[in-house]
Amino acid sequence: MIKIAVFASGSGSNAESIAKYFREHDNIRVTLFVTNSSKAGVIERGKKLDISVLVIKNDQLNSPSLFEELKNQEINYIVLAGFLRLLPKELIDQYPEKIINIHPSLLPKYGGKGMYGMNVHKAVAKAGESETGLTIHLVNTEYDKGKILFRKKVKILPMDKAEDIAARVLRWEHDCYPKVIEDYLLKSS
Numbered sequence: 277m278i279k280i281a282v283f284a285s286g287s288g289s290n291a292e293s294i295a296k297y298f299r300e301h302d303n304i305r306v307t308l309f310v311t312n313s314s315k316a317g318v319i320e321r322g323k324k325l326d327i328s329v330l331v332i333k334n335d336q337l338n339s340p341s342l343f344e345e346l347k348n349q350e351i352n353y354i355v356l357a358g359f360l361r362l363l364p365k366e367l368i369d370q371y372p373e374k375i376i377n378i379h380p381s382l383l384p385k386y387g388g389k390g391m392y393g394m395n396v397h398k399a400v401a402k403a404g405e406s407e408t409g410l411t412i413h414l415v416n417t418e419y420d421k422g423k424i425l426f427r428k429k430v431k432i433l434p435m436d437k438a439e440d441i442a443a444r445v446l447r448w449e450h451d452c453y454p455k456v457i458e459d460y461l462l463k464s465s
């Protein structure tokens with residue numbers, strides 16, 4: 277069985293959709309949620325889904341105790357789903373080409389430091405774009421710069437506010453992310 281840890285800082289709706297998608301999968305399972313916020317919605321979701329949740333402090337991201345924990349739990353891949361910290365090189369080195377992220381825009385547009393969640397959608401709305409989208413990519417030591425695995429365009433309607441754009445992109449994230457993860461894991465492991 278290929279085991280995934282999903283890292284999330286916020287609501288965790290993607291973490292939930294990924295965990296549900298793999299619940300009955302022949303080869304892949306989400307077995308751990310990791311969060312860096314004791315208030316994150318992903319904690320409640322983990323309880324409901326019967327998935328253990330590890331709450332860490334940001335400075336633990338490059339600590340051997342986290343690497344040990346991931347190793348003890350036999351985690352093969354890390355999936356970031358709204359995890360709002362840059363991962364340290366030490367952690368990335370433990371999982372070469374085995375950490376995946378989703379970003380709610382068509383990278384390289386609207387990526388980089390400070391561009392996350394609603395900040396992205398507000399910038400897209402302000403610029404008057406007619407389309408946006410989502411990008412799924414491998415993680416390296418720079419924000420939103422790893423190899424792109426998948427991009428999906430999402431239409432923006434003339435009356436859309438940032439919140440409408442966010443909701444439409446998120447629905448597509450729930451639809452696309454689990455399938456892209458499945459594809460990549462089955463090809464690369």
Ligand code: GAR
Pocket residue numbers: 284286287288289290291357358359378379380391392393396446449
């Ligand atoms: C998602 O839209 C995800 O693409 C974004 O945060 C949201 C998390 O929502 N990630 C980033 O902006 C990363 N730069 P969720 O907690 O409901 O899954």
